[in-house]
Amino acid sequence: MSELSMREAYGRALAEYGELNPSVIALDVDTAASTLSNFFAARFPERFFNLGIAEPCMVDVAAGLALGGFVPFINGFASILSLRALEQIRTCVCYARTNVKIAASYAGVSDFKDGATHYSITDLANLRALPGMTVIVPADAAEAAVWVPLVAEFDGPVYLRISRAGALPVHQPGTPLHIGKGRTLRPGRDLTLIATGSMVGRCAVAAEQLSVQGIEARLLEIHTLKPLDGELLLQAAEETGALVTAEEHSIIGGLGSAVAETLAERCPTPLERIGIRDHFCPTGRDLDQLMDACGLSVTGIIAAAQRALRRKDHSLQDTKRKRKLQ
Amino acid sequence: MTALTPEKVSELEEMARRLRVDSLRLIHRRGAGHPGGALSAAEIIAVLYFHILRINPANPTWNERDRFILSKGHGSAMLYAALARRGFFPLSDLDNWGAVDCPHQGHPDRFKTPGVDMTSGLLGHGVAIGVGLALAARLKKQNYHTYVLLGDGESQGGIVWEGAMAAAKYQLSNLTAILDYNNVQLDGPVHEVMPLEPLADKWSAWGWRVLEVNGHEVRQVVDALRMAIQIHDRPTILLAHTTKGKGVSFMENQASWHGNVPNAEQLNQALAELGEAMHE
Numbered sequence: 001m002s003e004l005s006m007r008e009a010y011g012r013a014l015a016e017y018g019e020l021n022p023s024v025i026a027l028d029v030d031t032a033a034s035t036l037s038n039f040f041a042a043r044f045p046e047r048f049f050n051l052g053i054a055e056p057c058m059v060d061v062a063a064g065l066a067l068g069g070f071v072p073f074i075n076g077f078a079s080i081l082s083l084r085a086l087e088q089i090r091t092c093v094c095y096a097r098t099n100v101k102i103a104a105s106y107a108g109v110s111d112f113k114d115g116a117t118h119y120s121i122t123d124l125a126n127l128r129a130l131p132g133m134t135v136i137v138p139a140d141a142a143e144a145a146v147w148v149p150l151v152a153e154f155d156g157p158v159y160l161r162i163s164r165a166g167a168l169p170v171h172q173p174g175t176p177l178h179i180g181k182g183r184t185l186r187p188g189r190d191l192t193l194i195a196t197g198s199m200v201g202r203c204a205v206a207a208e209q210l211s212v213q214g215i216e217a218r219l220l221e222i223h224t225l226k227p228l229d230g231e232l233l234l235q236a237a238e239e240t241g242a243l244v245t246a247e248e249h250s251i252i253g254g255l256g257s258a259v260a261e262t263l264a265e266r267c268p269t270p271l272e273r274i275g276i277r278d279h280f281c282p283t284g285r286d287l288d289q290l291m292d293a294c295g296l297s298v299t300g301i302i303a304a305a306q307r308a309l310r311r312k313d314h315s316l317q318d319t320k321r322k323r324k325l326q
Numbered sequence: 327m328t329a330l331t332p333e334k335v336s337e338l339e340e341m342a343r344r345l346r347v348d349s350l351r352l353i354h355r356r357g358a359g360h361p362g363g364a365l366s367a368a369e370i371i372a373v374l375y376f377h378i379l380r381i382n383p384a385n386p387t388w389n390e391r392d393r394f395i396l397s398k399g400h401g402s403a404m405l406y407a408a409l410a411r412r413g414f415f416p417l418s419d420l421d422n423w424g425a426v427d428c429p430h431q432g433h434p435d436r437f438k439t440p441g442v443d444m445t446s447g448l449l450g451h452g453v454a455i456g457v458g459l460a461l462a463a464r465l466k467k468q469n470y471h472t473y474v475l476l477g478d479g480e481s482q483g484g485i486v487w488e489g490a491m492a493a494a495k496y497q498l499s500n501l502t503a504i505l506d507y508n509n510v511q512l513d514g515p516v517h518e519v520m521p522l523e524p525l526a527d528k529w530s531a532w533g534w535r536v537l538e539v540n541g542h543e544v545r546q547v548v549d550a551l552r553m554a555i556q557i558h559d560r561p562t563i564l565l566a567h568t569t570k571g572k573g574v575s576f577m578e579n580q581a582s583w584h585g586n587v588p589n590a591e592q593l594n595q596a597l598a599e600l601g602e603a604m605h606e
Contacts, residue, residue, distance in 0.1 A: 046465070049492075049496075056485050057454045057488035057489055057491075060458065061454050061455070063455050064454070064455040064458015064462065066458070067455070067458065067459055067462070068459050068461070068465075068466065087448065088451065091448050092455060095445060097437065
């Protein structure tokens, strides 16, 4: 884990950016000391609104501020924003196309001490299904900071998924990012690891270990789950023929689903999904152990890669056999 | 806002009558809609659109305009009739209301109907969105006033009170809510479905100034809305006591007319009761 948590990088970046853009407003729901929107609050008290523990209200107030010409960043726990406030987000942000930015903190299982009520393992599924929503998942603290101005200056609703914790660092500060454009972090032709959020760093470790075994895994970071970079995925499927997706999220409706949906239509390819396999996760002593216990371990990624490779070999043999029969 | 002469009162009353006629025709032609809650809001909408709101039909997105949110979005027929009569678009634009190629939606959509400040439909959002608009006006030092029209049944939802709390916290005197208190909702009388009383005490305890009016008395509605603008330390709500289906005998106070559509015969009777025969 890096020293700086993703939430702190985000909170500091928002406060810094607030200096440059007077249209930016921050709202919170009695979690400013947790989401770290309190950096912004301290610097711009007149542009900060704490609405108490009322996430649906915060979304609607932000919609009103957006109608009034501001760029509101709403801050809260991903679990509540993506569930209790989902109707407000659907109706008053997506359908009404208000320029609201949702900084959804404590995402995934990053609030490891608090357990399943606080984990957010379906938010990507919920948000990705909404027309007009852009969904972004930073991989580490440095990346979270880079997104703040990009998200603020993008015209339209954005869901920015923020971890409570740090993550294995994969980016340098100021790394160039583009909404909707995935990144190739490692070349490779044997298979492709496709990761988002905290699993990007874990996949990088897995790729190193696979390399020692003589397997060269390509590593793609899909930070924008919507709109998805279909071309990059298609290229990886065609060139490597075996895929593993990895996300700190349910295997239902998140990155794995998005990749499967896209490639099933355009280039069906052996695919293994690393994610939380449709269950509620327990409380943990620390995030690394909890993630391992939730099926998100590096060894799990490596095992999935090996399964994907075996399926690729089988399908190649099938193809050869069919060619011989012809 | 001009002085409220007896002529102006008559004019607003006549506009309310006309909007009722328009709304029922629209709902009948479309074969869908919500007559009960449209009719109960006729005077409120007439007063807002033809006397109170500072708006410019030639420039619907004029930045200094007063804002209006129809939180009870199912009252769309009444809103559309008012916007058309006020000159935002020809009433004939609603001839094919309900068809997929008609821009005007079943519930108000801010991108599709000129003059609609905020999309609405599912209940409960208006007050909290109004808080955001009122805060924005304060931050930008703009003078516009934000008005929200909500229903009574809608007030059973918690988000209304979350918004009310926020408005009180920030002492948003540039926000005025109007509650169309017709006391009937889809499944029956409000006091049977889920009692709201003592509603004035509740809003008052929530930090709002409460003004109770007969929502069908134009002069009372105007006076209360003017008074609301003079209150500088808190938001104001008008509890506008109204009659669901007002003006049409067989619709009045009938939950069955919340979302029912009059057939040709019923429409003719309703229009006759609204005095339409005398005017055409």
